[in-house]
Amino acid sequence: xxxxxxxxxxxxxxxxxSLLQLASVSATVFCAVFGIGYTFxxxxxENYATTRPVQTQPAALILPKAVRYAGVSQGPQVESREARTxxxxxxxxxxxxxxxxxxxxxxxxxxxxxxxxxxSGCGKSTFMRRLTGIFGGGKPTxxxxxxxxxxxxxxxxxxxxxxxxxxxxxxxNDRAGRKVTGLTALDQRENNFDLMFEQMxxxxxxxxxxxxxxxxxxxxxxTPEEIxxxxxxxxxxxxxxxxxRVAGLLDFSIxxxxxxxxxxxxxxxxxxxxxxxxxxDIKKDIEKRKPDFDKYVAPQRAxxxxxxxxxxxxxxxxxxxxxxxxxxxxxLIQKTTTKHFDPxxxxxxxxxxxxxxxxxxxxxxxxxxxxxxxxEEYMGHPAEVLExxxxxxxxxxxxxxxxxLHNTGAKEFGxxxxxxxxxxxxxGGDNGTGFMQTLAALKIREIYERATGEKA
Ligand SMILES: *[C@@H]1O[C@H](CO)[C@@H](O)[C@H](O)[C@H]1NC(C)=O
Ligand SMILES: *[C@@H]1O[C@H](CO)[C@@H](O)[C@H](O)[C@H]1NC(C)=O
Numbered sequence: 001x002x003x004x005x006x007x008x009x010x011x012x013x014x015x016x017x018s019l020l021q022l023a024s025v026s027a028t029v030f031c032a033v034f035g036i037g038y039t040f041x042x043x044x045x046e047n048y049a050t051t052r053p054v055q056t057q058p059a060a061l062i063l064p065k066a067v068r069y070a071g072v073s074q075g076p077q078v079e080s081r082e083a084r085t086x087x088x089x090x091x092x093x094x095x096x097x098x099x100x101x102x103x104x105x106x107x108x109x110x111x112x113x114x115x116x117x118x119x120s121g122c123g124k125s126t127f128m129r130r131l132t133g134i135f136g137g138g139k140p141t142x143x144x145x146x147x148x149x150x151x152x153x154x155x156x157x158x159x160x161x162x163x164x165x166x167x168x169x170x171x172x173n174d175r176a177g178r179k180v181t182g183l184t185a186l187d188q189r190e191n192n193f194d195l196m197f198e199q200m201x202x203x204x205x206x207x208x209x210x211x212x213x214x215x216x217x218x219x220x221x222x223t224p225e226e227i228x229x230x231x232x233x234x235x236x237x238x239x240x241x242x243x244x245r246v247a248g249l250l251d252f253s254i255x256x257x258x259x260x261x262x263x264x265x266x267x268x269x270x271x272x273x274x275x276x277x278x279x280x281d282i283k284k285d286i287e288k289r290k291p292d293f294d295k296y297v298a299p300q301r302a303x304x305x306x307x308x309x310x311x312x313x314x315x316x317x318x319x320x321x322x323x324x325x326x327x328x329x330x331x332l333i334q335k336t337t338t339k340h341f342d343p344x345x346x347x348x349x350x351x352x353x354x355x356x357x358x359x360x361x362x363x364x365x366x367x368x369x370x371x372x373x374x375x376e377e378y379m380g381h382p383a384e385v386l387e388x389x390x391x392x393x394x395x396x397x398x399x400x401x402x403x404x405l406h407n408t409g410a411k412e413f414g415x416x417x418x419x420x421x422x423x424x425x426x427x428g429g430d431n432g433t434g435f436m437q438t439l440a441a442l443k444i445r446e447i448y449e450r451a452t453g454e455k456a
Pocket of ligand 1: 215
């Protein structure tokens with residue numbers, strides 16, 4: 001592993017001081033003008049306002065060379081060292097360490113690294129809470145306690161066995177720097193995949209890393225934080241699968257695919273109702289992000305072991321194009337060829353089933369629940385799909401459905417329903433997103449147990 005002081009002492013390479021100075025000046029100006037940035041968070045849009053211009057250190061600014069990064073997943077890149085050095089030099093020269101975190105040293109063979117791709121901010125997602133809930137060991141908390149409680153602004157969440165890292169921390173430039181390059185954070189060239197690969201490899205070998213921090217509040221690259229290996233390590237963000245080297249380190253990967261219509265509805269819910277945005281602004285904001293999203297984020301679906309696709313309901317469809325969505329249809333697309341992973345199925349493996357449970361013992365309130373299971377060719381590989389439309393209204397229904405599901409990863413009958421109930425009050429608690437996320441979390445526990453031979 002590259003030690004932090006080694007990185008710092010190499011010093012920034014001042015290949016073009018005048019350009020850097022110029023960049024720094026314009027960065028400050030740009031930032032004062034465009035003091036507000038947006039990013040998706042758990043399907044909702046977060047608004048980050050900076051109250052004054054962000055201080056940009058010239059050394060922190062790297063102008064990506066479009067030509068060299070033209071393709072996806074090339075080998076080590078020429079300016080990697082420079083990028084790394086500059087990135088670290090941007091910090092104050094220290095590493096933040098959480099001295100309260102007491103975890104036994106983990107055997108590198110007993111760890112898994114899971115990737116979660118999503119168009120969202122990090123650390124706040126309910127999926128992560130469900131996942132860490134299933135592994136036990138208390139609620140995930142910010143590493144170091146978090147900003148405001150004596151800690152620092154971190155994106156990393158930790159619990160006894162789990163560490164969740166945010167890939168935004170591998171942004172190459174800070175927000176002001178991106179104003180200069182004119183590229184979005186979705187762009188491959190704005191992310192440091194060399195460092196990501198190097199550091200994830202180190203963690204898998206059982207080594208400690210000094211991970212950079214992207215501060216979402218101020219849009220700055222802050223003093224790095226020390227991350228020690230954990231039993232279950234999760235990387236969440238825009239591009240866990242874009243770089244083949246990083247993708248190759250993952251034991252399992254999930255892509256959260258929120259369809260445009262659903263994204264739109266969620267954004268309206270938040271930005272129109274709570275912020276007074278006009279419909280046109282919302283449309284424009286989505287359109288602005290779309291080209292880079294389609295180019296750099298969406299293609300990762302083909303590489304994911306599991307895709308959770310969130311669509312408008314068919315059982316109870318929205319009345320028009322802009323109406324709020326009351327119900328959802330969610331598809332769990334499961335690759336059939338992944339090591340340590342057996343897809344969840346309904347009733348009979350390999351069959352094709354559509355099922356609307358509404359037996360004698362159930363209340364079948366509108367719109368009810370419809371499940372489906374079938375095989376499909378998904379982006380070039382065989383997959384088994386479990387689909388849920390509508391809502392599960394109560395515990396009885398949950399248990400009834402659980403009875404007909406197989407390979408759920410639950411350790412005993414009823415566990416899936418229990419976990420669903422635990423998450424009932426979080427967003428998506430009764431809709432398909434909560435259901436599929438819970439299933440995904442149970443499967444991850446199973447993969448951990450199979451891959452390491454440990455009990456979780
Ligand atoms: C954001 O930047 C301001 C000004 O440098 C600083 O006072 C504040 O603590 C920063 N906020 C966070 C959350 O880092
Ligand atoms: C379904 O779940 C998501 C979160 O997972 C939540 O944001 C949404 O409001 C819920 N309901 C609908 C109809 O989208």
